[in-house]
Amino acid sequence: MTYRITLVPGDGIGPEVAEAAQRVVEATGLQVEWERHLAGQTALDELGTPLPPATLEAIRSSHATLKGPTATPSGTGFRSVNVELRQKLHLFANYRPARSLPGVPSRYDQVDLIVVRENTEGLYSGLEHEVVPGVVESLRVVTEQASQRIARFAFETARQQGRKRVTCVHKANILKLSDGLFLRTCRKVAEGFPEIAFDDCIIDATAMKLVINPHAFDVMVMENLFGDIVSDLTAGLVGGLGLAPSANVGEGIAVFEAVHGSAPDIAGKGIANPTALMLSAVLMLRYLGEREAADRLENAIRKVFSESKIRTGDLGGRATTREFTEAVLAKLASG
Numbered sequence: 001m002t003y004r005i006t007l008v009p010g011d012g013i014g015p016e017v018a019e020a021a022q023r024v025v026e027a028t029g030l031q032v033e034w035e036r037h038l039a040g041q042t043a044l045d046e047l048g049t050p051l052p053p054a055t056l057e058a059i060r061s062s063h064a065t066l067k068g069p070t071a072t073p074s075g076t077g078f079r080s081v082n083v084e085l086r087q088k089l090h091l092f093a094n095y096r097p098a099r100s101l102p103g104v105p106s107r108y109d110q111v112d113l114i115v116v117r118e119n120t121e122g123l124y125s126g127l128e129h130e131v132v133p134g135v136v137e138s139l140r141v142v143t144e145q146a147s148q149r150i151a152r153f154a155f156e157t158a159r160q161q162g163r164k165r166v167t168c169v170h171k172a173n174i175l176k177l178s179d180g181l182f183l184r185t186c187r188k189v190a191e192g193f194p195e196i197a198f199d200d201c202i203i204d205a206t207a208m209k210l211v212i213n214p215h216a217f218d219v220m221v222m223e224n225l226f227g228d229i230v231s232d233l234t235a236g237l238v239g240g241l242g243l244a245p246s247a248n249v250g251e252g253i254a255v256f257e258a259v260h261g262s263a264p265d266i267a268g269k270g271i272a273n274p275t276a277l278m279l280s281a282v283l284m285l286r287y288l289g290e291r292e293a294a295d296r297l298e299n300a301i302r303k304v305f306s307e308s309k310i311r312t313g314d315l316g317g318r319a320t321t322r323e324f325t326e327a328v329l330a331k332l333a334s335g
């Protein structure tokens with residue numbers, strides 16, 4: 001079968017890591033028809049809009065999308081393309097695994113946990129207004145429907161992967177109505193998954209526990225902003241942003257991208273670490289049902305870390321994006 005994959009190179013280091021990920025996917029032997037579309041600052045510069053309708057349509061109609069990071073100006077300018085994409089295409093679940101890689105020095109070994117982040121509401125609802133000059137309100141929206149959907153996704157993920165426990169992360173002691181609803185809904189969904197243990201933990205305590213003992217967690221489910229922050233923390237626990245993949249999943253639509261941003265400080269230098277987007281491509285292959293290709297690519301990436309000293313600058317090495325990519329291709333070729 002030939003897959004139609006939308007490739008969004010994105011901004012900054014996006015095109016560099018997207019090319020690397022595209023090359024390794026092709027090397028698995030998967031038949032792919034790539035459709036390139038712009039988004040972000042690059043799209044604004046070239047097409048006059050950060051999220052062209054053609055890009056949205058391609059993402060909607062292709063089998064899956066591999067996306068490089070897109071830049072968003074802070075405090076001013078256009079709305080985040082990512083938030084827009086997640087809301088317009090109802091990509092309600094953000095799946096962010098954090099797994100230690102052999103040969104990558106980090107605080108802990110054998111970390112293997114999953115952050116499931118609600119992707120469409122919370123403080124990212126985009127509902128901000130100025131009440132009077134000098135006073136601004138942001139609405140943190142929590143609905144039962146979205147809470148139920150994300151809780152189900154977390155439990156189904158746990159079930160599929162044979163995981164033992166789901167932890168709901170919240171601040172229901174203070175945000176009694178909104179996070180109270182989120183926690184109650186998670187509890188109710190848990191009843192349908194009796195083989196999976198369920199517990200909950202307050203966000204601040206979660207941050208401390210993660211740093212002291214990340215092995216205490218398995219699958220974690222939380223609202224949007226908590227998920228954003230906690231998944232950067234868990235990325236840090238396994239070696240940094242250059243290694244952290246993610247999937248944005250909706251009904252029949254999925255966008256795979258790294259957790260990291262466009263890294264303007266190193267863009268255009270050819271030194272970005274492509275691992276995070278390559279691992280996102282592994283998630284994409286699994287989503288497409290191409291388990292064998294996914295395993296081969298993941299093993300090739302892990303072997304570069306365990307059997308060689310080839311590392312990009314963020315991990316203390318001197319390899320370029322291209323050299324790292326060649327190393328993965330060589331491992332793929334040698335089986």
Ligand code: NAI
Pocket residue numbers: 013017068069070071072073082241242257258259260261262263264265266271272273274276314
């Ligand atoms: P960032 O993730 O781009 O960079 C943070 C630090 O990590 C920088 O020092 C950068 O050089 C380093 N880094 C990130 N990825 C790396 C990689 N693959 N290899 C080596 N080093 C890497 O975060 P920042 O600077 O806060 O955001 C830059 C832009 O990216 C902003 O416009 C932001 O809105 C956007 N962004 C986009 C995301 C997306 O499209 N999914 C996610 C996060 C941020």
